Amino acid sequence: MSSYFSVQREQATLGLTLKGRWTVAELSEIRHDLELMTLDDVKKATVHGQALEELDTSAAWYLHDLILRLQERGIMAGLRDFKDHHRHLYERIARLPHEEAVVIPYISPARALIIAIGQHFAGIWRDCYQGIGFLGEFFVAVPAQIFHPKGFRFRSIVFHINEIGVKATPIIALMAFSIAFVVGYQGAFQLQKFDATIYTVDLIVLSTLREMGVLITAIMIAGRSGSAFAAQIGTMKLNEEIDALQTMGVSPFQALVLPRLFAILIALLYRGYRPKVLRKTWDARPSPLSYNRSFW
């Protein structure tokens, strides 16, 4: 009937001869096969193990659990003829202090929901609190830095300007280009209604350079550098580098946060700044209406 055991019944006595491999991989099949067995009127059960090829810890535990369940039903159950190493393993498992499940008190779904909401808001409150603390530390650290320029980490700032600003240029350029592209063809389509497609270029240049360029840059840098900072400082925290700084009497805020903050300020100011020359050239351009329309 099953490829993992055979059953012999003699009135009230049940003989169970195990065979094949009893390992965790076969356990769910074994379990399924065993559940088909009927136990009415059985008074005594013996499990024979001489034909068992392999027994692993999980299966030994299952076997032990099976014996315990039989005994609970008032059946005398025992093992016979197991190979030595199988018996050792079984006894090792049987010796374990039998699992008392750690009881987790029942919480009704409604209560659980209220608890979840409460914890969420407590979390928000904690974040705000810590955010204010961080801001406060910033306002203390910046003047301290300004009055003690000796601790000014110039190299670190330059390094971070390169990381934050220079290395972000390609992705920002790509974003600006693709957004300008979209604004261009959508704009041209709308302007056509007024027969004003000639202003498409103005639309793109003005909207990208004056408004969206700055926004795109800020958003990209916040996303890109924000996650990079989190990864760097998170690794340093795990590596106890931040604790090391603190024990040396160096403020982690001054050593790690300020250089990044200054770097991000400088990088963004530079990126958002439109050179005066460019602006003058733009203002001095001939009106689009004076272009020779046949040129387009």
Added chain:
Amino acid sequence: MRPLIEVRNLVNRFGSNVVHDGLNVDILPKEIIGIVGGNGTGKSVLLRTIVGLQRPTSGTVTVEGKDIGQLSAEEFRKVQKLWGVLFQKGALFSNLTVIENIAFQLREKTTLNEETIDRLARMRVEMVGLPANAGPKYPSELSGGMIKRASLARALVLDPKVLFLDEPTSGLDSVAAESFDQLIRDLVKSLGISVFMITHDLDSLASICDRIAVLVDKKIKTGTLAEHLRDKNPWVQEYFHNKRARFMTRG
């Protein structure tokens, strides 16, 4: 006895830095082999090479007759069932509880139902001597010794034939280290597994290892403790005859 794992002519090179140069070592069934060697002699690199986390520059690792360098990804996954690894810092998944960490492979690799998985995981918690209330805890709430035990339970969950331990007793106090050694010896006896153990703990070397492999001059010298004590190599002499070691080997 046919070895479970054979390492032959292993060469590992990083840039110009040669770590292993023609290294040979065997892992026999049901033995505890201890690996020692100075810092930077490539003990962890050896472990990582055997379990396939790292491709050797040249040489072969043969597991039950199969060269793992030649296996397809699927065949290699089958071979991987042969071993469990206990990493130096435990490497428990920090977003899972101890029970969930142990149950992870049961969930991924077997078709057992939730209740059985949970009870099997709890059985493992007891088997490695953790208190039952450690089960629902997260790794960040555990002490160093408990992390090692939980990680051992996770490594053993699918009954591997070889257990790789990377400095299992480092960072444990001597009482915890001693009881961890006892646990390993006890498990080896009842489960009939082999253990490949990197260690600097001279007590574990002396008390639980059947063979000791010394990584020296980019190769391995294998033997019993008594054989190594007679070795003429200056580094081996230094290692087994310094003040700390004398304290142990004398007793």
